[in-house]
Amino acid sequence: NAGVTQTPKFQVLKTGQSMTLQCAQDMNHNSMYWYRQDPGMGLRLIYYSASEGTTDKGEVPNGYNVSRLNKREFSLRLESAAPSQTSVYFCASKLGGTDTQYFGPGTRLTVL
Amino acid sequence: AQTVTQSQPEMSVQEAETVTLSCTYDTSENNYYLFWYKQPPSRQMILVIRQEAYKQQNATENRFSVNFQKAAKSFSLKISDSQLGDTAMYFCAFIPRPGNQFYFGTGTSLTVIP
Numbered sequence: 001n002a003g004v005t006q007t008p009k010f011q012v013l014k015t016g017q018s019m020t021l022q023c024a025q026d027m028n029h030n031s032m033y034w035y036r037q038d039p040g041m042g043l044r045l046i047y048y049s050a051s052e053g054t055t056d057k058g059e060v061p062n063g064y065n066v067s068r069l070n071k072r073e074f075s076l077r078l079e080s081a082a083p084s085q086t087s088v089y090f091c092a093s094k095l096g097g098t099d100t101q102y103f104g105p106g107t108r109l110t111v112l
Numbered sequence: 113a114q115t116v117t118q119s120q121p122e123m124s125v126q127e128a129e130t131v132t133l134s135c136t137y138d139t140s141e142n143n144y145y146l147f148w149y150k151q152p153p154s155r156q157m158i159l160v161i162r163q164e165a166y167k168q169q170n171a172t173e174n175r176f177s178v179n180f181q182k183a184a185k186s187f188s189l190k191i192s193d194s195q196l197g198d199t200a201m202y203f204c205a206f207i208p209r210p211g212n213q214f215y216f217g218t219g220t221s222l223t224v225i226p
Contacts, residue, residue: 031212040121042203042218050212058213090157099145099207101214103157 002026004104006091012110013081021076021107023091030096032074033058034066036087037106043090049074051096081111114139116204118217125194126225132179133189133220135204144208146180148189151219152200160202163187194224 004025013019023032030051035043035058045058049068063085065077074093078085091104115138125131137146148160163171163180170178175192187206191198204217 033214035216040218042116042118043205043216045213048212056212088155092157099209100147100159100162102159103149106155 004091004093004102006089006104006107008107009105010108012112013078014112015082017081018077018079019081020078021089021091021109022073023075023104024073025091025093025102026072027093027095027102028071029093029102030071031094032068033092033094033101034064034074034076035090035092036060036085037090038087046076046089078109081109083111085109086111114141114206114208114213114215116206116215116217118204118220120220121218122221122223124223124225125191127194127196129194130190130192131194131222133191133202133204133222135187135189135217137185137187137204137206137215139185139206139208141208141211144206144211146178146187147205147207148176148178148187149203149205150198150200151203152197157203161189191222196224196226198222199224 007022033048034046047066049055052071089107092101094101117136144165146163150158161173179188201219207214
């Protein structure tokens with residue numbers, strides 16, 4: 001099992017460009033999450049999907065959109081990147097009815 | 113509002129010694145789970161230990177143990193016999209039950225000194 005995978009690992013964008021961060025899990029988990037990690041801020045939830053077909057906003061959803069493509073995949077899209085979105089992005093998943101999240105390796109995104 | 117506070121941004125400990133990382137949280141929920149995650153320089157988030165709020169017994173995983181004080185809303189992590197590989201950022205987190213949203217603290221950077 002690969003667990004939770006994220007692509008790409010690194011990305012540099014110019015202000016105004018768009019991109020999609022991909023996340024996939026092979027653990028048959030129901031819930032998936034997108035976080036951003038900034039120095040001194042810990043992990044902040046952007047969006048989550050409790051189950052296939054549903055998505056909900058987290059603490060910092062502005063400037064982002066998500067798609068739960070199927071049970072395995074949960075993508076995060078930046079339509080018009082801004083320097084404030086420079087961060088490390090983590091995807092996570094957990095099995096419904098349990099409480100433990102499993103994290104991907106993260107994507108370091110820089111917006112110039 | 114649900115919040116998690118880690119008041120120690122940085123800590124250090126001598127190899128083989130014991131260190132305790134602090135975490136407090138605020139919630140109106142009675143049932144929840146608490147976690148400590150470790151993030152080494154590789155950036156990977158690794159689960160260290162978890163505690164169920166309805167269990168009074170403190171969780172233990174090898175050299176890692178917690179001191180869970182529900183009334184005080186405190187959840188500290190004790191690392192015994194510290195090793196160089198314990199050098200990492202440590203995050204405290206919780207999830208209310210029922211619920212799907214996790215809440216994280218801002219982290220404590222731990223350095224183990226040889």
